[in-house]
Amino acid sequence: MNFVSIDFETANEKRHSPCAIGIVVANETGIVDEFYSLINxxxxxxxxxxRVHxxxxxDVIDAPTFTELWPKFESYLTDSIVIAHNASFDMSVLRKTLDHYNLTYPNMxxxxxxxxxxxxxxxxxNHRLNTxxxxxxxxxxxxxxxxxARVAALILIEAIREHNAEHLDGFLEVRSMKKGRVYERGYVTPKINARKRRKKMNF
Structure with a gap:
């Protein structure tokens, strides 16, 4: 089962200021495709x-704008399982930028x-990416x-392998996790089963 790992870097504090994107397509066995671009x-x-990135x-004077790149991004994201490290940030960059340019959200x-x-x-x-x-x-x-984006994909692959799961959905079932969802002008965040969370807190 393929999944798509993404990462944005932003030009400033505004979430609709992406200046670079990395996209990695992977599955339970490894990475199968990659895409990178600077964004004006x-x-x-x-x-x-x-200072961060x-x-x-x-560097971005001659880079394509988000609207110019969006058809390429959209082809990766639509109807896919998308992952990111600290996904709340990357998903907000995606949503805020789509809002800014009045573009349609992908279903994913x-x-x-x-x-x-x-x-x-x-x-x-801690659970920072470098850690x-x-x-x-x-x-x-x-x-x-x-x-x-590549490291986030490798982290998920490691997690699946440690549980000897044959596919991502099997891993999520074992860990009592549910995928979030993005749809036109809305989203639902990923969830961990409440009973599983309470059990973990008791240790």
Missing amino acids: PLMAFSSFNT GIVEA EYLCTVEISKNVWPDLM VATHHNILFEHHHALED
């Missing part, structure tokens, strides 16, 4: 954001690998959109 956000960059306005399901990591490896000191990557001996360039 048509607005100024914040020095804070630039290293992208400056000069999604998962957060932060929540998956907390569920599967609760004893880690979970280090736990699995994954080396990468943090805050590069494609590398971050």
Whole structure:
């Protein structure tokens, strides 16, 4: 079962300012496709954001805009299972940018690998992307959109493998997790079964 891992970097504090996107298509056995692009956000960059990801306005002058890239993005996302590390951020970037340009939301399901990591490896000191990557001996360039998307995909693959699950849905059933969903002008967040959460808290 294929899933799509995404990561956005933004030009400033506005969620509708994506300046880079990484997309990785993977399944339970590994990565099968990748896509990366800078994005011209048509607005100024914040020095804070630039310190995080290293992208400056000069880098995106000739880059396509979000609306120009959206048909490509949409083909990856529509009717897919999409994952992201701290998905609340990436999903809000997606929704706010689609709202900003008055574009239609894709119908898709999604998962957060932060929540998956907390569920599967609760004893880690934290569940930031670099911490979970280090736990699995994954080396990468943090805050590069494609590398971050790739690591999120590898984290989910590791979680599935640790449970000897044949597919993603089987893994989610074992961990009592439910996918979130995005649909036209709305969304539902991923869930962990309440009884499973209470059981974990008792340990």
